[in-house]
Amino acid sequence: MPNIFHDVMARRELFLILVGRNMKIRYKNSTLGFFWSLLSPIFLIVIYSVFFGILKIQMPLPVLVSGIIVWQFLAMCLGDSLYAVMGNANLVTKASFPRLILPLSMVGANFINFLLSFVVLVAYLLIAKVSFGALYLLPIAVLTQFVLCLGLASILSAANVFFRDTEHILSVVLLAWFFLSPVIYDLTFISDKFVEGHWVHTVLFLNPMAGILTLYRVALLSSECPEVKSLCLSIGIAWAIGVLGVAIFQKAQPRFGDEL
Amino acid sequence: MTGDHVIDVQGMGKRFRLHRSGTRTFKSAALDLLKARGSGKRDFWALQDLSFTVGRGETLGIIGSNGAGKSTLLSLLAKTKVPTTGSIQTHGTVSSLLELGAGFHPDLTGRENVFLAGAIMGLSRAQMRDRFDAIVAFAELDEFIDQPVKHYSSGMYVRLGFAVAVEVDPDILLIDEVLAVGDVNFQRKCIEKMEAFRREGKTMLIISHDLPTIQSISDRILLLDQGRIVGLGEPDAVVGSYRSLARKQSVSGLEREWGTGEIVIEGVDFMNASGKESDCFACGDSLTARIHYRADQRIENPVFGFSLSDPQGRLIFGSNTQIGGAKVPVVEGKGSLTLDLENLPMATGTYLFSFSVHSADHRTNYHRLDHYFAISMENERSFEGVCFMPSSWRMGEASE
Structure with missing residues (x-):
């Protein structure tokens, strides 16, 4: 495992060029280009505000908006990851380089996109006069999400080389995961219902996205933190998935050349 | 180096x-795993x-x-x-x-x-x-x-x-x-x-x-x-x-081997005029084919034959020991027989030799190797048609 990081670091120029290429391709032939990375979250916020207003949903808009923008990063990564290796078949079959750079640069491109959305989010939170919380937790949240995304993207990009069902399974799983994660709700309610240490906490926080979303909201919205132990469990699982995903990818990658 | x-x-x-x-799917992967794993x-x-x-x-x-x-x-x-x-x-x-x-x-x-x-x-x-x-x-x-x-x-x-x-x-x-x-x-x-x-x-x-x-x-x-x-x-x-x-490889598919097997043609060597083994000749060259046979029992008056075809299987020429007036009184055990072709006339391309050995009355085919051996003609000067004919021209006398 340390080897692969060394190999990837040695080829960081390739990584950076591929990140740039992935971003350019996303906005190819569009007049507004990179502005879409800023415009989409703005439209997202506007649309949700309007409909939540109309439907009179009792939910603080900043919680929802932060949830959606954070979730978008994960969802985009997973969607794109299907073709991180497959879509670069011509590179994989013709040249030798650490294959991990493919999912990594794809996550990297989405990460930059996410940072732009994040700027919009922060601007919105400032306008909405939200009181920020423990901002020092923010880097932990961002890094953990990056690692989780990389792990899952690695698994999916490798799996899609061997099994073309991956795409269909992903869309179903992703939808279920969206509702199981506190994206359009938050978990502050459980501290009211269940005492600390109750198994419900543990079960809910087995989902790595539960911990990541909670961490973002603790940092940005000074939401209350339900239970530190469960939160740590959730973050730990995210990192474990990250490491495991890269390990699985490394195990599978020698066979890419034969399959593609 | x-x-x-x-x-x-x-x-x-x-x-x-x-x-x-x-294409692989989970289903096909599972099926492959069940069937014939490691076969x-x-x-x-x-x-x-x-x-x-x-x-x-x-x-x-x-x-x-x-x-x-x-x-x-x-x-x-x-x-x-x-x-x-x-x-x-x-x-x-x-x-x-x-x-x-x-x-x-x-x-x-x-x-x-x-x-x-x-x-x-x-x-x-x-x-x-x-x-x-x-x-x-x-x-x-x-x-x-x-x-x-x-x-x-x-x-x-x-x-x-x-x-x-x-x-x-x-x-x-x-x-x-x-x-x-x-x-x-x-x-x-x-x-x-x-x-x-x-x-x-x-x-x-x-x-x-x-x-x-x-x-x-x-x-x-x-x-x-x-x-x-x-x-x-x-x-x-x-x-x-x-x-x-x-x-x-280009002629594979045409070859056919059959016969009763009392006499077997075990192999044929092709040589050029200088006696070196070769399968590449030019127009006008001579070719020597040495046919190695094995007869497990004593056979009297067998007839050895050969024919030469183009890659489409069209016969160009064929002959045998009977027609050629070379009597083979008896064969037993291993031996060989030599065929000489002079002044090869064919155009550039690949040609196939067939060899056979049969009884004097043509009733029994001991062994036949049809279209079995390929040689090539590579002519420095090309000519029209399938074979070279020595030709020359003369002017006629002025008639008036």
Whole structure:
């Protein structure tokens, strides 16, 4: 495992060029280009505000908006990851380089996109006069999400080389995961219902996205933190998935050349 | 050159797993797992038992018919595939021209693709900037370099691909069938570049079906057939054995063997006028065929025959010992018989010999090898038609 990081670091120029290429391709032939990375979250916020207003949903808009923008990063990564290796078949079959750079640069491109959305989010939170919380937790949240995304993207990009069902399974799983994660709700309610240490906490926080979303909201919205132990469990699982995903990818990658 | 190997391949083999159902799904994977696991029937050895070394500064040509494993070998050397058995060691940077411009993304401009390709081959941005002008100049693309490559003509695309690969300045250059693309002008440039490479002492491995070119540019040639090395060495000799291998393959399918087996034709050697074994002749040459037979029992008055056909199976000429007035009174055990053909008249091409041995009354065919042996005619001066006829002209007397 340390080897692969060394190999990837040695080829960081390739990584950076591929990140740039992935971003350019996303906005190819569009007049507004990179502005879409800023415009989409703005439209997202506007649309949700309007409909939540109309439907009179009792939910603080900043919680929802932060949830959606954070979730978008994960969802985009997973969607794109299907073709991180497959879509670069011509590179994989013709040249030798650490294959991990493919999912990594794809996550990297989405990460930059996410940072732009994040700027919009922060601007919105400032306008909405939200009181920020423990901002020092923010880097932990961002890094953990990056690692989780990389792990899952690695698994999916490798799996899609061997099994073309991956795409269909992903869309179903992703939808279920969206509702199981506190994206359009938050978990502050459980501290009211269940005492600390109750198994419900543990079960809910087995989902790595539960911990990541909670961490973002603790940092940005000074939401209350339900239970530190469960939160740590959730973050730990995210990192474990990250490491495991890269390990699985490394195990599978020698066979890419034969399959593609 | 010994002790200074830049490529060292030892006992290397590559197996491909063939999937029954084309594209894989979870269902087919599960079914494959249940059925015939480890039966080995779906395995395909693209390369088997390859051992060779390439010295620094050597140019190795790789030839073989389609599907012989040439491209698989290059992708293993480029490390895009992993060998199933054995080992491959390379020293130095490897740049592969496995497919020109393969890594290009259609939506990126030529310039962006050049930097991407450079990064894939391990060069830094600064190193690529130094080489950029040379690349654009070699590819003759100046005003198009900032256009997306999807608008390029196929010639422009290939030129850019070649320019990038050679300007990257690798220690080892792998070239797969580059000479087949591009116009004559570009091909000449490629060959010049390869020769310059050679002078600089770089190592090159070249796949090509263009035999004369590969023969002239290579120091040694490796001949692959069905995933195995069947020849490795001096270019003329290996190209010669490839030509005769190709002849045999081109006529395979017509051959037929049958007979009762009292007498068996065990083999036939073909020799030229100087008595050397050969399967390549020219118009006017003489040919000697020595037929080795084995008779497990004593047979009296057998008749040996031969015939010569074209690759479509059309008979050109045939004769036998009875017609030729050469009596074979009796055969028993092993022996041989010699057939002499003088002044071969056929046009350039491949021809097939059939040999037979049957009883004097033609009732019993002991052994027949139909369309079994291929020879080729390579005539320096070509002529119209299927065979050469000695002809001359005379002017008539003026009639008035």
